[in-house]
Amino acid sequence: MAPFHRTFAALGLLITLTSGAALADTYRHIDDLAKDIERKAREIEREARHYRHTPEYRHLVEDSRDMRKLADHLHDVAHDHGSVDHMDSDLHQLDAKFHHLESVFDRVEQGAAYGHGHVHGETSHVKQLLNSIEDSIHHLQEDLHALQAPVVHQRPIVISRPPISAPPQFNRWNDHGAHYGNHGGANYGAGRGITIGGGSSRFTIRW
Numbered sequence: 001m002a003p004f005h006r007t008f009a010a011l012g013l014l015i016t017l018t019s020g021a022a023l024a025d026t027y028r029h030i031d032d033l034a035k036d037i038e039r040k041a042r043e044i045e046r047e048a049r050h051y052r053h054t055p056e057y058r059h060l061v062e063d064s065r066d067m068r069k070l071a072d073h074l075h076d077v078a079h080d081h082g083s084v085d086h087m088d089s090d091l092h093q094l095d096a097k098f099h100h101l102e103s104v105f106d107r108v109e110q111g112a113a114y115g116h117g118h119v120h121g122e123t124s125h126v127k128q129l130l131n132s133i134e135d136s137i138h139h140l141q142e143d144l145h146a147l148q149a150p151v152v153h154q155r156p157i158v159i160s161r162p163p164i165s166a167p168p169q170f171n172r173w174n175d176h177g178a179h180y181g182n183h184g185g186a187n188y189g190a191g192r193g194i195t196i197g198g199g200s201s202r203f204t205i206r207w
Contacts, residue, residue: 030074
């Protein structure tokens with residue numbers, strides 16, 4: 001294989017390996033984020049005990065559990081480098097479940113302030129968990145967008161060969177008025193003949 005083609009092939013292999021590594025890193029990041037959401041959703045399930053004397057208590061527990069299961073499923077798909085469309089569908093469901101659960105917590109807090117049920121203890125940790133989950137969902141959306149981005153947006157790499165310069169030619173005139181090169185090549189006289197060779201081995205054909 002010529003050096004040019006070997007260089008081009010090596011560069012293509014490097015680009016392929018780099019793209020594969022970036023893809024693996026993105027899947028790993030999605031996996032980590034999904035596991036983090038799963039863990040925090042489990043914490044919210046436990047924190048729901050503060051709302052056990054509100055009408056929406058069972059609702060909060062069930063929605064927290066559903067969110068945990070969705071995050072767990074997304075984690076499984078990402079861990080196995082599964083379908084991007086599948087993960088995108090899971091994330092849409094997870095995002096919708098999160099926003100629904102967040103609205104239920106807000107409704108419960110507002111209702112308790114007006115005497116509709118009673119909230120026990122400090123619940124600021126629940127709000128912190130919800131904010132953290134929302135941030136993780138936004139990061140997941142960015143990761144999936146990166147996986148869905150078409151490859152055609154990448155700028156093509158163009159490799160050109162360096163120009164090949166011809167060696168300088170030095171012309172001399174022979175005794176018969178025809179010129180010849182000193183590199184052993186064939187040179188034409190100015191309409192008088194052709195001289196082949198150089199030095200003592202040269203000869204001229206006239207016409």
